[in-house]
Amino acid sequence: MKRGQVAFLTGTHVVNDLYQGAVPALLPFLMSERGYSYSAVAGITLAATGLSSLTQPIFGMIVDRRQRNWLIPAGFLVAAAGIACAAMSSGYLLTWVCVAIAGIGISAYHPPATNAARAAGGPSQFAMSAFSVGGTVGASLAPPLVTLVVGGLGLSGGYLLAVPAIVVGLLWTLQKPWYRYRGYVMAAPIAATAEQRRGHDDWPAFGRLVLVTVCWSVPYVITMSMASPFLIHTLGSSKSVAALTLSLFTVAGAVGTLVGGALADRYGRRIAIRAGYLMAPPALLVLTLAQSTVWAALAIALVGLAMFLPFAPQVTLAQDYLPTRPGSASGVTLGLAMSVGGLASPLFGILADHVGPRGAIATAAAVLVVSTIAAFTLRDRVPPATVSEHERELLVAAER
Known part of the structure; x- marks a missing residue:
């Protein structure tokens, strides 16, 4: 693992x-200063997340070529x-277009960056975990940054939001990226044929991983959308406690991502993936049965920890299933497949209106x-060129 590059x-x-x-963090300011309705800001959210999810596999195919x-x-x-222009623009259409452009930029980044992180990390799953947690940290820094800049200067000061990207862009130019991703060698299990080792794409296995x-x-x-309403309206928690609990979910997810990578390095990816999925459904059920804020908060933290244990191993496994298309693999698993949750959220919202948030969360657990x-x-x-004797023994034992 090249630690500096990672x-x-x-x-x-x-x-x-x-x-x-920054997109959801900007919405309250857009509503207060420009008078946007809930449906208007929902359209802005769709512009960012929808286009980002749909275009990410396309960028994956581009970097594979x-x-x-x-x-x-x-x-x-x-x-x-895009974000800076959206903050400073006047008119809903221009704001929508700027946010959509920002979403496309966000999606363009992920496939090549994920491939580069995999190449820099080598066989280490923890390296991919650290890279993944970087995204979580960035998303968590957005609300305080937006509040500091826009809350202090108004939307007209939105140009300052571009400063972090400009600084890192300059650092990138000075570094003149010291690595070149040359298609990190990925191949089939140890017992595979020589033809498979040269780059056989296992589409059935990849399909199961997408599922x-x-x-x-x-x-x-x-969980992200129902946790706060459940705590406030069902358990009688305050809005500040609900927000703090939601932050606890994010922090637990970051910890789970790092733990999952370390677990996969030591015991193999399937152990980390299975452990996470065995823990998560019971934790969600505990959340639906919680009668106090304390128990609900503990359950939410456990859900975040469990659900993110498999996160980094799933990304690298997707790339190994499609060794000739690692960009497409990460684009589908991180982009298109992840967007399904957002598309399904209105249905669960209707379900929550009829049976309450407990019923909706229980259905999600199912x-x-x-x-x-x-x-x-x-x-x-695993890539045969990077398999250590310890990993080889673990894989053989796992296949048995």
Whole structure:
């Protein structure tokens, strides 16, 4: 693992996802200063998340055809420009277009950056975990940054939001990226044929992994959207306590991502993936049965920890399943498959209106059971050039 490269790429991930988190952080200011309705800000959210999710696989296919590391700085610089212009623009249509451009920049960043992080991290799953947590950190820094800048100067001061991207962009130029991603050698299990070792794409296995990811994204989005209303309206918690509990979910997810990477390095990816999916559904059920804020907060923290244990191993496993299309693999698993949760959220909202948030969260737990079952059908794949004797023994034991 090239620690310096992983650290620098993690820093770029912090900056890129800072602008992803800036969209929801800007919405209250857009509503108060420009009088946008709930439906208007929902359209702005869709412009950012919808286009980002749909275009990410396209950028994945682009980087699979030819190395394009310049998309990494271009992605977060375009995202910064889009967010800054959206804050300063006048008129809803122009704001919508600027946010959509920011979403496209965010999606352009992820496939090449994920490939580069994998190349820099080598066989280490913890390296991918650290890179993934960079995105979580960036999203969590967005609300205080937006509040500091826009809350102090108004939307007209939105140009200052671009400063982090400009600084990291200059650092990128000075570094003149010291690595080149040349298609990190990924191949099939140890018992595979020589032809498979040269780059055999396992589409059935990748399809099962996409199913796992899709059924993961639904309860993740539902937990994020239902946790606060459940705490406030069902358990009688204050808004500040609900917000703090939601932050606890994010922090627990970051911890789970790092723990999952370390667990995968030591015991293999399937152990980390299975452990997460075995823990998550019971934790969600505990949340639905909680009668106090304390128990609900503990359950939410456990859900965040469990659901993110498999996160980094799933990303690298997707790339190993499609060794000739690593960009497409990360684009689908991180982009298109993840968007399903957002598309399903209105249905769960209707369900919550009829049966309450407990029923909606319990239904999401049932969806997560599908992920658990599918996760136990996944087989490991490792690049033979990077397999240590310890990893080889672990893989052979796992296949047995």
